[in-house]
Amino acid sequence: MIRYLLDTNICIYLALGQPPQVIRRLNACYSSEVAISSITLAELEHGALKYQRMAQLEIILQRLQVLSFDAQAARAFAQIAMHSTRQRSAMDKLIAAHALSIDATLVTNNEADFAGYPVRVENWATPAD
Template sequence: MSSPTHFLDTNTCIYIINKKPPQVAEVFGRHQIGDVALSSVTVAELAFGAAKSVRKGTRETLEEFLLDLMILPFDEAAAWMYGDLRARLQATGQTIGPLDLQIAAHALSAGVTLVTHNTGEFARVSGLKLENWFPE
């Protein structure tokens, strides 16, 4: 399996799972297995969403979605990157949500592009490569 080139953010995963909008799932389908991965932080956010969902089968649908995806653990390199990013953003008053900050730090430390519809918030993170598969 190759090294991933992209991390999916939580909102992108939800668009793919629900096939709404369908264009996001279509772009995802054009990538090779192994090119797209998830941060364990994203999986935690998705697991929380599934746990609080009232829709039957949400957890099973999520587990099926995760089967072919590489899930990378939030490691020491990501932790150090998180500390640096948080200090830098806090010093400039440009903070972002704590889990989004962890996902951004993990993407930076892994050297991958983050696929998100939340580009406004993530754009505050200098050096983070972003893609938005959501149709404009």
């Protein structure tokens, strides 16, 4: 069962191997508990092409499942878009909707981008106290 859906910035941290707390949190999970959305994959593919980092992307993809954005996620997107009062990134809305549709916690270092959406959010990049 997927418990965590990783946002693009967390995947970038994984590719860079830092900050260490992100790596530790991922390593503490079973591989069946963590995934990325196909929407996140699209953002990662774009960045990898733009900055010529395809090898780093392949490292990420070896460790993470990629979930297809399906009809259930599309319905969740409609719900989020209807109740969104601020102009926000469509990609962020799609990723939030995907997490909502599978009842997963969205892991991001951009918590403010998802504030007000009906989705659980965790920040693995914040150092433990």
